Amino acid sequence: MSASTELTKEALGAIAKAHSDSELETIALDYLGRKSGQVTRLLSGIGQLEPKKRAALGQAANEAKRTIEGALAARRAELEGARLADIAETEAIDITFPGAPLGRGHIHVLTQVQRQIETVLENLGYQVELGPEVETEWYNFEALNISAGHPARENWDSFYFTPELLLRAHTSPVQIRAMQRIKEPPIYIITPGRCYRRDAPEATRLPYFSQVEGLAVDRGLTVGDMKGTLLFMIQSLYGKERKVRVRPSYFPFTEPSFEFDVSCGICGGSGCKSCRHKGWLEVGGCGMVHPQVLRNGGIDPEHWNGYAWGFGIERMAMSKHNVDDIRLFYESDLRFLDQF
Amino acid sequence: MRVSYEWLSDFVNLDGIGPKDASEVLTRLGLEVESLNVIDLSEIVVGKVLEQIPHPKSRNPLWVHQVDLGDRVEQIIAGAPNAIPGSLVPVALPGTTVPNGKLVKDLNIAGYKASGMLCSAEELLLGDDHSGILILEAGKPGDSLESVIPSQATMDIEVTSNRPDCMGHLGVARELAAGLDRPLKGDFMPAFTGTADPPGRDLVEVSIDEPDLCSRYIGGVIKGVKVGPSPGWLQRRLRACGVRPINNVVDITNYVLLEYAQPLHVFDVKKLGQGEGGLPEIHVRRAKAGERLRCLDGIERELTAEMLVIADAEKPVAIAGVIGGEDSAVTEATTDILLEAATFSGPSVRQTAREVGLRTEASARFEKGLPAELALAGARRAASLIAELAGGTVHREWADVYPRPQEPVRVRLRPARVDEVLGVHVPLEEAESILKRLNFHVRALEDGEWDVLPPVFRLDVTIPEDLVEEVGRVYGYDRVPPTLPGRRHDRWNPSVPSLGRRLDAAREVLAGAGFTETWNPALVSGRALENLRVAAHAMRVSNALSDDMDTLRTSLVPSLVDVVALNRDRGRSEVRVYEIASVFLAPVGDKTGQPEEPLRLCAVATCGAEADSGRKAFYAMKSVLDACLADLGAPICTYQRASAELFHPGRCAAVVIEGRQLGYMGELHPSVLAAAKLEGRMIAVEIDVEPVIEAAQIPRARPLPRFPAIERDLAVVVEDHVAAAALQAAIAEAAGEFLEQARAFDEYHGPQVPDGHKSIAFTLTFRSPERTLTDAEVDKVMADIRLSLEKRHRARFR
Structure with a gap:
C-alpha cells in the first residue's frame, strides 16, 4: 500500500470519528495544511524524483487530497444535517414568554383621528388651513352673519378678552381668512383646530374642544355635492356600509342649513341603546354658504357658491373608540392615552 | 319646546299618523324631535266609589273603598281621603303598570284585601299633583280611562332660533300639514273681536316711549270675568307641556302662548294706577334708576335704566317680555282685566332676562324676534277663549299702539335656482305647491321669475336661498342624490403637506x-x-x-x-x-x-x-x-x-x-x-x-466612502468650566481636512483627574476621500490636536 493510500485511509477513519466542525478543521489542517499537512509533505521531496515516479506520486497525492476533501465535505454536511434535525428539541424556547416592553410612547388619539380626517379630505383635493385661536369679533361673528343682537348668538357663548377680542367659538373664521387670502376660487379647504365656548365642563361637553370644518367654493355646487362629500368622508372613516342623512336646521352662515347624521354603527340604523333608538348619530352641521358670508370673504356670490360643514373631532373619536367621557381627552391620564 | 300630539290634531288630521310617524316627519322638516314621550292610559279603568271607610286596623291613616268597576265591585285601599262616595276615579287593577312605572299587585293590608290602586295625577304622569286621587269629571265605570282622557304623547322639539313661529302648536301643526300634504284647519288670524261698548281704547291709555324696543302694544279690556279653575282639558294640555295651571285667565294666556307662540299678559285693571284723565295708564318705557318690582315669582327685583318695563301712571307693573308684577296680577277677586299682547325687541328682552337672571316661556320667544302681526292673532285668540271659558265681556276696538308696522318682504326667485342649488330636479308645480302649503303667496311674473310673499309670521325668509330651503326640506333632502363635485379647473393651488x-x-x-x-x-x-x-x-x-x-x-x-x-x-x-x-x-x-x-x-x-x-x-x-x-x-x-x-x-x-x-x-x-x-x-x-x-431641507445623498477610516480615542483633561463644544471646535480647527467626525462620549470626574478638572473622552474619525490614510499621517494630526488643546485650553491628556 502506498504512503498516500495509507494516509487517505487514516484520514478517512479520523473524519468518520469526528463529531464537530472544529475537529474536521483540525483534520483538514493535519492532512491538507499548506505547509505541514501530511499529504502536502508527501510532495516535498518530489523534485528529486525521476519524472515518471514524480508524475505517479503527484497523481496519487492529488487523488488523496481530493478524496479527503470530499470526505470532509460529506462529513460536514452529515454533521450539519444531524444538528438541524435536532434543533427542534435542543434549541426549543418558551414562545409563550412575553417580549420585553418597548417603552414606546403614544400619539394622542385626537391627533390620530384628526389626521385620518385630513387624509380622507386631502384625497378629495382639500388642503389644511390654519388660523388664530384668539379672534376678532368680526371674524368670529360679524363675517359669519351673526351680528350682536342675533338670536342664534347664544349658541356661541364665548370667552372675551376685550369687547373686540375673544377665543374663537368655531374654526369658521379660518374660512373667511382663507377666502380673503386665496381670493379666486376654486377653494377646497379644511380647517382643523381648537375652539372655545363658555360651557361648564361635563361628560359630553367642555369649554375647549377641537373642530374640523370644510369649505368648498366653486361654480355650481349643489346640496347633492355636499351630501356626496360628507358620505365619502363618513364611509372612508367608518366603512362603506354607513349612511349619511342631512336634516334641515339653522345656522346664520349657511342657507340652506343642515345637521348631518351617520347611521348607527351598532344597529345599522334600526335603533339600539347606543343611538338612543334613533338609528342615527349626530355628527355635525353643514349647509350651502350664505351669499353674505361669501361677500364677507371677498367672493362674488353671483359667480360662485359653496358648501361648508363642521364637526367636533372629539365626538368622532368618542364614537370611533367607544369613549364615553369627553374630559378623558384633555385630562392627560396616561392610562387612557396609552390605549391608543 | 314640548308639544302635545293630541293638541296638534286640533289643526291637522292625523288619521293614520301616529306620534312616532309625526316625530319623523317633523325631524325631516327641520324640527328635530329630541324625545317622544307616550303616556298610555288604555289599561287604566274608570271606577265609581260606592263606599269609603277609614281602615279599622291600620295605624296609618288609610281608607277602604268599595269601587264599582261596571261588571263588579272591588275593594281598594288608598292613603288619600278625597275619593268620597260618588267620585269617579282612575283605577289600576292588579297586573297593570301605571304610567309612572309602578306595577300594581294584589295586597293585603292589616287584614283587608286591596285589589288595585286609585291613581293620582302624578302616578298617571298627568301633572305633579300627588296630594290626592285624581277625580274625573266624566266617565262610565268599567270603561278605559282613555274614553275620558286620551292617551298622551308629547314631543320635545328643538326649535332653531330662526323659527319662533314653531314655538307654538299652530306653527308645528302647519309644518306637519305641509310635510304630510294635508290641509291645515283654521286660519292664522282668528275672526273674533269684542263687541261690547264703549270701545276698549277709551278704557285705558296706552303709550310707547321706546318704539325701537316695542313695535306694538295691544291692550284689550275684558270686564266681568269669573276667575276660577280652567276646564280639565285645558289643564291637561298645559300640564302635558310642563305648565302648571293657576286659574282660567292666566291659563288661557299660557295656552295661547303654547298655541300661537305669542306671549300675553293680563293685568287686573283696577290695580293699574290712573293718570290725570282718570283712566288706567300703560306706558312702555325704560325703568328709572332705583325702581323696583315684586315679580310674579315672589322675588323683588331692582330695575336698571337698560330694562324696558310696562308701567302704569306711577310705577312699573311688569318687566317687558319677561315677567309680570305681583301687585297688578289677576287674583280670585279680579273681575276686569287688561289683556296685553305686545311685540318687544329680541335683543332687549334677551339682555333684560339675562340681567334679572330669569328666562321665562315669554322671554324665550321674544328673544327670537316675533312678528308684530302675531300679537293681534294671539290677542284675539285669548280674548275669545276668555269670553268662552271665563265669561267675560270683551270690549270692541282695543287700544293698539303700533309705531313700527311690520313691512311685508317680497322675495324674487328664479325657479331654476331650486334645482341648481339642490342638485335635483323638483318639478315647478311641486315647488309651488310646497310654498303654498307653507302659506307663501307665489305669483309668476312675465319673465318667469316668481314673486313670493312669505306669510307674516315668517320673518326669517328674506333671500332666494331661504325659499330654496323651504322647497328642499319639504321635498325631502333624502331625495337629493349624493354626488361629488368635479369640474374642469384652469386654476389650482399645488398641494402642500400641512x-x-x-x-x-x-x-x-x-x-x-x-x-x-x-x-x-x-x-x-x-x-x-x-x-x-x-x-x-x-x-x-x-x-x-x-x-x-x-x-x-x-x-x-x-x-x-x-x-x-x-x-x-x-x-x-x-x-x-x-x-x-x-x-x-x-x-x-x-x-x-x-x-x-x-x-x-x-x-x-x-x-x-x-x-x-x-x-x-x-x-x-x-x-x-x-x-x-x-x-x-x-x-x-x-x-x-x-x-x-x-x-x-x-x-x-x-x-x-x-x-x-x-x-x-x-x-x-x-x-x-x-x-x-x-x-x-x-x-x-x-x-x-x-x-x-x-x-427644513430635503436630505441630499452623499457618496459612500471608498476608503477605510481610522478611529482614535482622546481623553482630554481640562478645567471644569471648559465646554465640550469649545474643545470640539478646537479639535476641528487643528485637525484639518481628514477629520470626519469628533464625538465626545464620556465625561469623567474622579481619582485620576485633579480637583476642579474633568476628563472628556472623544472618538475621532479620520478619513480621506482619495486614499487610505496611514497611521503615521494620523499620528501627526493627533499631535497637532494635542498641541492646540494644550495651548488654547490648558488641556492635559490621559
Missing part, C-alpha cells in the same frame, strides 16, 4: 423614545402663571368660568408639569409626555391686538433626585431633541448656555438653529417642581416649531 402632518415626524421620534402626546387646555390659572413668573405676556379672559381657567397659557411647560403631577398621583412614577400646541403672547404695550400664537413643542421627562441623574437625563433629552430636529429635516442645532424662567440656572441651554433661538432645554427649576409638589428632577424642552419647519 404643518401638523409635517410635525408627525417629530411625533414618531418622540413615541419611539417613550413620550406620550397630550392635549392640554389652553386656559389655565393666571395666578399659577404669575407664581411661576411667566405671566408677562398673559391674556386674561374677562368672563372666565372659574379662576383655574382664566388665562391663556404663555408656555406649555406648566401644563406638562401638571400632567406629571396627575400621573404621579395615579401611581405612575416615571412620566414622559409632550404636547404640540400654540401658546399665546400678548403684544407688549398693546393689550387690545391679537396675540402672537407661536406653535410649540414641549416635552418633559422625569428622572431621579440625584444631581447626576438630572445630568444624564439632560443629555438623554438632548438626543431626543436632536433626533426630532433631524427627522424634521432641520439643520444641526447648537446649545448655548442660557438662563430662563422655569429652568435650573446651571442646567439650561438655549436651542439655536442658524442663529435663530428656538427655545430652551434644561432641567426644571427646583421651585417649579416644589410648586407642583413633585419630588425628583425633571428635564424639559420647549421650542417654537415653525422656524424649524421653515429651516
Whole structure:
C-alpha cells in the first residue's frame, strides 16, 4: 500500500470519528495544511524524483487530497444535517414568554383621528388651513352673519378678552381668512383646530374642544355635492356600509342649513341603546354658504357658491373608540392615552 | 319646546299618523324631535266609589273603598281621603303598570284585601299633583280611562332660533300639514273681536316711549270675568307641556302662548294706577334708576335704566317680555282685566332676562324676534277663549299702539335656482305647491321669475336661498342624490403637506423614545402663571368660568408639569409626555391686538433626585431633541448656555438653529417642581416649531466612502468650566481636512483627574476621500490636536 493510500485511509477513519466542525478543521489542517499537512509533505521531496515516479506520486497525492476533501465535505454536511434535525428539541424556547416592553410612547388619539380626517379630505383635493385661536369679533361673528343682537348668538357663548377680542367659538373664521387670502376660487379647504365656548365642563361637553370644518367654493355646487362629500368622508372613516342623512336646521352662515347624521354603527340604523333608538348619530352641521358670508370673504356670490360643514373631532373619536367621557381627552391620564 | 300630539290634531288630521310617524316627519322638516314621550292610559279603568271607610286596623291613616268597576265591585285601599262616595276615579287593577312605572299587585293590608290602586295625577304622569286621587269629571265605570282622557304623547322639539313661529302648536301643526300634504284647519288670524261698548281704547291709555324696543302694544279690556279653575282639558294640555295651571285667565294666556307662540299678559285693571284723565295708564318705557318690582315669582327685583318695563301712571307693573308684577296680577277677586299682547325687541328682552337672571316661556320667544302681526292673532285668540271659558265681556276696538308696522318682504326667485342649488330636479308645480302649503303667496311674473310673499309670521325668509330651503326640506333632502363635485379647473393651488402632518415626524421620534402626546387646555390659572413668573405676556379672559381657567397659557411647560403631577398621583412614577400646541403672547404695550400664537413643542421627562441623574437625563433629552430636529429635516442645532424662567440656572441651554433661538432645554427649576409638589428632577424642552419647519431641507445623498477610516480615542483633561463644544471646535480647527467626525462620549470626574478638572473622552474619525490614510499621517494630526488643546485650553491628556 502506498504512503498516500495509507494516509487517505487514516484520514478517512479520523473524519468518520469526528463529531464537530472544529475537529474536521483540525483534520483538514493535519492532512491538507499548506505547509505541514501530511499529504502536502508527501510532495516535498518530489523534485528529486525521476519524472515518471514524480508524475505517479503527484497523481496519487492529488487523488488523496481530493478524496479527503470530499470526505470532509460529506462529513460536514452529515454533521450539519444531524444538528438541524435536532434543533427542534435542543434549541426549543418558551414562545409563550412575553417580549420585553418597548417603552414606546403614544400619539394622542385626537391627533390620530384628526389626521385620518385630513387624509380622507386631502384625497378629495382639500388642503389644511390654519388660523388664530384668539379672534376678532368680526371674524368670529360679524363675517359669519351673526351680528350682536342675533338670536342664534347664544349658541356661541364665548370667552372675551376685550369687547373686540375673544377665543374663537368655531374654526369658521379660518374660512373667511382663507377666502380673503386665496381670493379666486376654486377653494377646497379644511380647517382643523381648537375652539372655545363658555360651557361648564361635563361628560359630553367642555369649554375647549377641537373642530374640523370644510369649505368648498366653486361654480355650481349643489346640496347633492355636499351630501356626496360628507358620505365619502363618513364611509372612508367608518366603512362603506354607513349612511349619511342631512336634516334641515339653522345656522346664520349657511342657507340652506343642515345637521348631518351617520347611521348607527351598532344597529345599522334600526335603533339600539347606543343611538338612543334613533338609528342615527349626530355628527355635525353643514349647509350651502350664505351669499353674505361669501361677500364677507371677498367672493362674488353671483359667480360662485359653496358648501361648508363642521364637526367636533372629539365626538368622532368618542364614537370611533367607544369613549364615553369627553374630559378623558384633555385630562392627560396616561392610562387612557396609552390605549391608543 | 314640548308639544302635545293630541293638541296638534286640533289643526291637522292625523288619521293614520301616529306620534312616532309625526316625530319623523317633523325631524325631516327641520324640527328635530329630541324625545317622544307616550303616556298610555288604555289599561287604566274608570271606577265609581260606592263606599269609603277609614281602615279599622291600620295605624296609618288609610281608607277602604268599595269601587264599582261596571261588571263588579272591588275593594281598594288608598292613603288619600278625597275619593268620597260618588267620585269617579282612575283605577289600576292588579297586573297593570301605571304610567309612572309602578306595577300594581294584589295586597293585603292589616287584614283587608286591596285589589288595585286609585291613581293620582302624578302616578298617571298627568301633572305633579300627588296630594290626592285624581277625580274625573266624566266617565262610565268599567270603561278605559282613555274614553275620558286620551292617551298622551308629547314631543320635545328643538326649535332653531330662526323659527319662533314653531314655538307654538299652530306653527308645528302647519309644518306637519305641509310635510304630510294635508290641509291645515283654521286660519292664522282668528275672526273674533269684542263687541261690547264703549270701545276698549277709551278704557285705558296706552303709550310707547321706546318704539325701537316695542313695535306694538295691544291692550284689550275684558270686564266681568269669573276667575276660577280652567276646564280639565285645558289643564291637561298645559300640564302635558310642563305648565302648571293657576286659574282660567292666566291659563288661557299660557295656552295661547303654547298655541300661537305669542306671549300675553293680563293685568287686573283696577290695580293699574290712573293718570290725570282718570283712566288706567300703560306706558312702555325704560325703568328709572332705583325702581323696583315684586315679580310674579315672589322675588323683588331692582330695575336698571337698560330694562324696558310696562308701567302704569306711577310705577312699573311688569318687566317687558319677561315677567309680570305681583301687585297688578289677576287674583280670585279680579273681575276686569287688561289683556296685553305686545311685540318687544329680541335683543332687549334677551339682555333684560339675562340681567334679572330669569328666562321665562315669554322671554324665550321674544328673544327670537316675533312678528308684530302675531300679537293681534294671539290677542284675539285669548280674548275669545276668555269670553268662552271665563265669561267675560270683551270690549270692541282695543287700544293698539303700533309705531313700527311690520313691512311685508317680497322675495324674487328664479325657479331654476331650486334645482341648481339642490342638485335635483323638483318639478315647478311641486315647488309651488310646497310654498303654498307653507302659506307663501307665489305669483309668476312675465319673465318667469316668481314673486313670493312669505306669510307674516315668517320673518326669517328674506333671500332666494331661504325659499330654496323651504322647497328642499319639504321635498325631502333624502331625495337629493349624493354626488361629488368635479369640474374642469384652469386654476389650482399645488398641494402642500400641512404643518401638523409635517410635525408627525417629530411625533414618531418622540413615541419611539417613550413620550406620550397630550392635549392640554389652553386656559389655565393666571395666578399659577404669575407664581411661576411667566405671566408677562398673559391674556386674561374677562368672563372666565372659574379662576383655574382664566388665562391663556404663555408656555406649555406648566401644563406638562401638571400632567406629571396627575400621573404621579395615579401611581405612575416615571412620566414622559409632550404636547404640540400654540401658546399665546400678548403684544407688549398693546393689550387690545391679537396675540402672537407661536406653535410649540414641549416635552418633559422625569428622572431621579440625584444631581447626576438630572445630568444624564439632560443629555438623554438632548438626543431626543436632536433626533426630532433631524427627522424634521432641520439643520444641526447648537446649545448655548442660557438662563430662563422655569429652568435650573446651571442646567439650561438655549436651542439655536442658524442663529435663530428656538427655545430652551434644561432641567426644571427646583421651585417649579416644589410648586407642583413633585419630588425628583425633571428635564424639559420647549421650542417654537415653525422656524424649524421653515429651516427644513430635503436630505441630499452623499457618496459612500471608498476608503477605510481610522478611529482614535482622546481623553482630554481640562478645567471644569471648559465646554465640550469649545474643545470640539478646537479639535476641528487643528485637525484639518481628514477629520470626519469628533464625538465626545464620556465625561469623567474622579481619582485620576485633579480637583476642579474633568476628563472628556472623544472618538475621532479620520478619513480621506482619495486614499487610505496611514497611521503615521494620523499620528501627526493627533499631535497637532494635542498641541492646540494644550495651548488654547490648558488641556492635559490621559
